[in-house]
Ligand code: SF4
């Protein structure tokens with residue numbers, strides 16, 4: 265009886281489609297709500313670093329001077345926090361499977377390099393920003409100095425008045 269079943273199973277399996285797929289050559293359509301993996305539209309990124317600060321596993325590295333954005337997919341827990349905080353909406357959770365990997369590699373995205381005009385504009389903006397900061401600091405220091413002077417004057421005036429009253433009492 266057992267041999268009969270085994271033979272029947274073997275015979276029918278020979279003519280059936282295989283039960284498994286030849287992944288990664290044959291891939292199943294991902295389910296709608298599969299979390300998948302993070303994808304970055306690097307050309308929209310402004311390298312603000314909000315995603316890296318929000319990442320609970322420190323899977324992200326953002327380097328503004330180098331214009332690079334990198335993710336260690338083996339540290340990512342697919343929580344979507346980075347997607348939610350990105351001000352440019354350039355991160356998304358792709359529900360497809362990531363490519364098969366044989367080594368643990370960081371995925372690095374590199375934005376196109378700055379043109380000379382862009383570099384000059386950035387330097388100009390940075391200089392303006394620094395000038396504004398310096399002016400605000402100077403104004404704050406001046407305000408503080410004036411407040412201290414006023415306080416000293418008031419204190420001196422108060423002292424004179426008290427001294428005058430005291431000497432008037434002494435004369436009586
Ligand atoms: S939050 Fe968005 S814009 Fe900011 S560094 Fe990350 S990916 Fe780029």
Ligand code: SF4
Nearest residue numbers: 319340341343344346
């Ligand atoms: S999905 Fe979560 S764990 Fe993955 S990179 Fe974004 S913030 Fe980090």
